[in-house]
């Protein structure tokens with residue numbers, strides 16, 4: 399039997415050094431690792447399988463809403479970027495370029511695809527009959543960030559989906575912009591068990607070239623907010639820049655209305671941070687690549703135990719089950735490994751269990767151990783997986799709720815930001831005022847303008863001018 403290696407498990411506690419702990423969990427659970435190319439990551443099969451679960455869930459949902467998948471080029475001609483000035487300015491610092499040797503033209507590696515897609519849209523859209531046009535693409539994007547790399551959360555290249563729709567009317571566009579936000583919320587909460595706050599971005603944080611940006615924000619256990627997905631109402635800005643026009647029912651020519659919306663592999667980072675612990679990865683059952691692992695415990699009666707374990711596996715056809723019958727590892731070693739890799743439920747079967755027609759169920763989230771009659775197994779597994787999913791969500795929700803506080807004045811605000819809270823305050827909406835808040839608090843930014851606004855507004859927490867809305871500030875990834 400191989401000895402349990404010193405470095406098999408997680409060596410850093412979540413409460414001790416959150417950032418290092420996160421890095422260790424991602425690497426040791428074999429989700430992803432740093433590439434030899436600085437700022438890039440390699441997504442390993444266990445990490446990619448989580449992404450596939452997310453894709454499958456979301457793809458089904460948007461197809462029901464009439465969205466179709468498509469694919470556009472990786473390269474974006476420089477001249478396209480110049481068409482929408484604010485968009486060009488917003489993305490300029492993050493672009494990486496390639497040169498076409500023959501034509502002497504410059505192309506950016508896509509940081510997002512508005513421009514290349516809308517150039518095609520201008521050719522495709524002729525009349526009101528062509529609308530709404532709803533397309534999505536699953537792809538990689540490149541943003542040449544200079545900040546330090548963090549697996550899944552900040553890498554120069556990442557995977558994402560980007561939806562891009564075109565409508566006849568402003569109302570339809572706004573309505574659907576919010577529908578995609580709602581889809582994101584359900585994805586985060588139902589699949590990933592990560593509760594989110596929803597709202598609108600301030601002027602400063604809004605998407606470059608868009609009209610309104612809606613956002614979902616989650617709070618990580620270290621007190622930093624993480625943007626989980628955004629949906630932008632682009633108004634007619636890009637339609638103007640790319641000359642997208644259509645003939646209405648009255649034969650007159652109009653500019654259409656557009657939205658774009660996206661989430662990325664960041665969601666995997668959020669998932670890991672939110673639920674995992676000092677033993678490694680903890681995954682909600684709905685998104686776990688392996689939901690159940692069966693570990694047989696045998697001495698000189700291997701065949702008999704494996705036979706029983708195989709029977710149990712066959713009873714659980716509706717789940718992703720792995721039977722770990724590897725020789726040369728002790729059951730204890732296997733438990734540690736599957737705990738590290740975040741399998742939600744473990745089934746142990748030993749000689750005594752076979753005799754008593756039972757198995758042992760062990761939950762990854764809270765370690766609870768239960769003896770179950772084999773006849774009860776199917777029902778019990780279903781209940782337990784659901785309970786794990788719900789209790790992970792409820793725990794995270796409780797943390798989120800307890801982390802939102804109000805601040806009546808600037809001193810209180812600074813103190814609460816230091817306490818790693820999400821702080822609700824009245825704010826004037828001014829970009830310069832927001833810049834100053836960020837500077838004075840060592841990085842606090844507005845996370846969102848809440849959808850629910852009080853009738854009576856107070857003064858801006860920083861500049862004391864008339865408050866425009868209630869805003870949640872916090873430090874963020």
Ligand SMILES: [Zn+2]
Pocket residue numbers: 825826827828831832858859860861862863
């Ligand atoms: Zn202000």
